[in-house]
Amino acid sequence: MEVTGVIKPGIDPHEYEPTPADLAQVHDAKLVLTSGKELESYQSKLQEATTADILKVGDHLPSLKMKSGEDSNKPGQNGMIQDPHWWHSVANVKQATKVVRDELIKLDPSDKAEFEQNATTYLAQLTELDGWVKRKVAELPRDKRKLVTSHDAFQYFAHEYGFTIEAIEGISPEVEASNRHVSELIDQIKNQGVKAIFLETGLNPKVTEEITKETGAKSGGSLYPDGLGTGDAATYSGMMKHNVTTIVDALK
Amino acid sequence: MKGSPLVRLVLVIAALLAVLWPLRTLTSHHDSPQTPTAVKTAANSEVTVHMVLTSTTWPFSFEVTHLGKVIWKGDSSASSIAQDIPLSFPAEGIDLVLNAHWQEEKQTAIKLEVTPPDSDPMARTLWGTTQVGDVLTFSKP
Numbered sequence: 001m002e003v004t005g006v007i008k009p010g011i012d013p014h015e016y017e018p019t020p021a022d023l024a025q026v027h028d029a030k031l032v033l034t035s036g037k038e039l040e041s042y043q044s045k046l047q048e049a050t051t052a053d054i055l056k057v058g059d060h061l062p063s064l065k066m067k068s069g070e071d072s073n074k075p076g077q078n079g080m081i082q083d084p085h086w087w088h089s090v091a092n093v094k095q096a097t098k099v100v101r102d103e104l105i106k107l108d109p110s111d112k113a114e115f116e117q118n119a120t121t122y123l124a125q126l127t128e129l130d131g132w133v134k135r136k137v138a139e140l141p142r143d144k145r146k147l148v149t150s151h152d153a154f155q156y157f158a159h160e161y162g163f164t165i166e167a168i169e170g171i172s173p174e175v176e177a178s179n180r181h182v183s184e185l186i187d188q189i190k191n192q193g194v195k196a197i198f199l200e201t202g203l204n205p206k207v208t209e210e211i212t213k214e215t216g217a218k219s220g221g222s223l224y225p226d227g228l229g230t231g232d233a234a235t236y237s238g239m240m241k242h243n244v245t246t247i248v249d250a251l252k
Numbered sequence: 253m254k255g256s257p258l259v260r261l262v263l264v265i266a267a268l269l270a271v272l273w274p275l276r277t278l279t280s281h282h283d284s285p286q287t288p289t290a291v292k293t294a295a296n297s298e299v300t301v302h303m304v305l306t307s308t309t310w311p312f313s314f315e316v317t318h319l320g321k322v323i324w325k326g327d328s329s330a331s332s333i334a335q336d337i338p339l340s341f342p343a344e345g346i347d348l349v350l351n352a353h354w355q356e357e358k359q360t361a362i363k364l365e366v367t368p369p370d371s372d373p374m375a376r377t378l379w380g381t382t383q384v385g386d387v388l389t390f391s392k393p
Binding site: 131134135137138139140141142143145162 | 317319320340342343344345346347348349385386387389391
């Protein structure tokens, strides 16, 4: 079985649009896997390009809600939508592995044993990764686990590993923070003694500069909120380890 | 004034020093030495937490880590071992990493019971066949 990743490491899935070459690959596929939870704004283009099944993996996982943001054109009730960033919980990725395994077995039952063996191997790696994350996070006192980021993408991470979270901006990097929100954040960072805030590359640095200047909090480093990064962060395990190490070491 | 100019100079310097030294002592700023109270204040962020480790298989070896530092480590030849340990215990709770292992290959439960002051005991249990290791969270109800 040949597997092709259409969105390459380092590409922001909020901004990605499929190219004709991508859609040609989708056309030839027997199964198309998407992240789901409304992350793919281009879902209709995929559906037009193929008659194959499209499995929205994230739709089979528990959901957290988040504000849609004033500029968001995504559907939502009372301004709330499903948070699509489910992969920041290793437990969710373990569940996703089982969803994909079962779908592959349905597609090609003759290779069931191989799919099961590969899934078992990967699940063991994920269990080890989850243990590493928990031990690394345990180095940080629970009262210091306050995460201020420039992109509201870490709710599943916070829920899983005992952080409280404040986003400088809303759903996507395109949404600018309001002056009132920034002012409230500055007060909150001062009151709670937050030592570091985390910036996303490519965002307007003025807002975060103002916050670091006003509060004395340092910039904790760049995180990968929307998927794989580059170099060591080009794998799921590498991306998680980069994010966790950056967060814990900066907040200590 | 009679006498050698050198002797007179020495006498003048001595007289000035005699006046200036107490004056300097009275007017200069000194950092307060670290009093026992200050040490006690720092230590007051910590409380004495009673810990009991109980295993269904013994002897066993164990290690308890808090914030990346080993706070309790040893071997137990009995099913239970206890220790009082000074720790900061914020309202948000604490995470302890418990690692333990034993010789006999046997399904074993290891329970860590933690009792901060003015609180009921809180217990977490791990299961394993030759070893256990995980992060345990304790927070007051």
